[in-house]
Amino acid sequence: MVLRAGAEAALQDVDEITESTESTSILTEAAMTGTKKTRAMAAWAERRGFRAAIQERLFAADFKRQPQEPAIALCGLDNAVGRRALDQIGFDMIVEAGLGRGYRDFRTMRLHTLPGARPTAEMWKRVAQAETFEDRPAYERLLADGVLDRCGMTLLAGKAVGAPFVGAVAGALGAL
Structure with a gap:
């Protein structure tokens, strides 16, 4: 699979970046503390030419992919x-x-x-x-x-x- 600029990424999470996130993540830094993880990663992806959609809710069986959303x-x-x-x-x-x-x-x-x-x-x-x-x-x-x-x-x-x-x-x- 090759990801290309302009491809859409759908990001789903409910967590915020905390001080401890910096030690467990290569894409975060201390200045991001308190920011929702989805929003920080959407900004990271968009700076690299991707389109990003954000879902800030728990992942469960009632989470359904819509036809226009990424299939992978x-x-x-x-x-x-x-x-x-x-x-x-x-x-x-x-x-x-x-x-x-x-x-x-x-x-x-x-x-x-x-x-x-x-x-x-x-x-x-x-x-x-x-x-x-x-x-x-x-x-x-x-x-x-x-x-x-x-x-x-x-x-x-x-x-x-x-x-x-x-x-x-x-x-x-x-x-x-």
């Missing part, structure tokens, strides 16, 4: 609920990059192309609620005192670890 999705979701919905959205082709979750496998990536032989609900089965650490008093104090932001707290709690080079490689491979 390059995505990286951070939860099984969103992944389970991927084949219900209406894209002709999806390349989904899944990154490792913890300190042992943060360099791991898995690429999936859809539609596939199995439905996404079968690929990403429902899992029991994972143990949470964020509501424990020590973590709540660190967050309240400003020692950590939500991402830093999650890192300490043993959950997702972000490494910008892994996302960059996954994005490049997904665009091939």
